[in-house]
Amino acid sequence: MTVFAGVDLLIGIDDTDDQFSPGTGRRARTLLRELAEAGLGSEAGATRHQLLVDDRVPYTSHNSSACLAWRSPGGDPHAVRYAIIEFVARFLERVCPPAADPGLAVAVPAEVGDVPALVDFGRRAKREVLQRAQARRLADELGIHLSGHGGTHDGVLGALAAVGLQLSGDDGLFITLPGLGDLPYQATVEELRAKVPIDDVRDAAGRRPGPGEQIELGDWVRPVLLDGRAVLLLDPPQERPDGPRSWRTAPRSVVKKH
Structure with missing residues (x-):
């Protein structure tokens, strides 16, 4: 779906x-x-x-x-x-x-x-x-x-x-999806999908946050339309040798190219 x-x-x-x-x-x-x-x-x-x-x-x-x-x-x-x-x-x-x-x-x-x-x-x-x-x-x-x-x-x-x-x-x-205006500043993919009908969350290389990994959403969240799906684009993750990776949404300059 x-x-x-x-x-x-x-x-x-x-x-x-x-x-x-x-x-x-x-x-x-x-x-x-x-x-x-x-x-x-x-x-x-x-x-x-x-x-x-x-x-x-x-x-x-x-x-x-x-x-x-x-x-x-x-x-x-x-x-x-x-x-x-x-x-x-x-x-x-x-x-x-x-x-x-x-x-x-x-x-x-x-x-x-x-x-x-x-x-x-x-x-x-x-x-x-x-x-x-x-x-x-x-x-x-x-x-x-x-x-x-x-x-x-x-x-x-x-x-x-x-x-x-x-x-x-x-x-x-x-520019809008149900729940898009009520997101917290950061969330996991699971928390995000519980609030907004987003189909995929990934960076340009196809990497996706794992369970429990936090995404910094900020105050401007705009999924893009790709392959008929709502896709939230992310920057490459911040790698941490002693803990989970951290993520943030791609900048406006990247999102607005779509």
């Missing part, structure tokens, strides 16, 4: 802020909480995806978008799909500033007509300047809801790309 077990709806959002307002990551966390409070299901987490940084692309600071992984009540996405689309649309129109160009994509992953085409679109958005018409055409072909909710609607590009990149299983970092 992976972090995405039971996920039956993906919600992509982009271009939700301006230079004076909360970023898309914070918007995603707030949206997940409000969706749950509305009784529309439960969250599996949300991932951040870095898109093309280019002067030809309007963006606020980093040009990243977010994809929210959602579990519908009773495992029936069709029972809540339209309610979620309406709820998120109202949310974006309520919280986004006038200068934002928010976009929304909602997909049932099991029913996406051509997943490789959607993944390819997401990867192209990381290296090419794309057009809104391309996003709308692809969404129509694949049966994905796509809509703009302010400004130029440019956010539809990043919203659709975020869904494709999360479906790729190999892009982005988790």
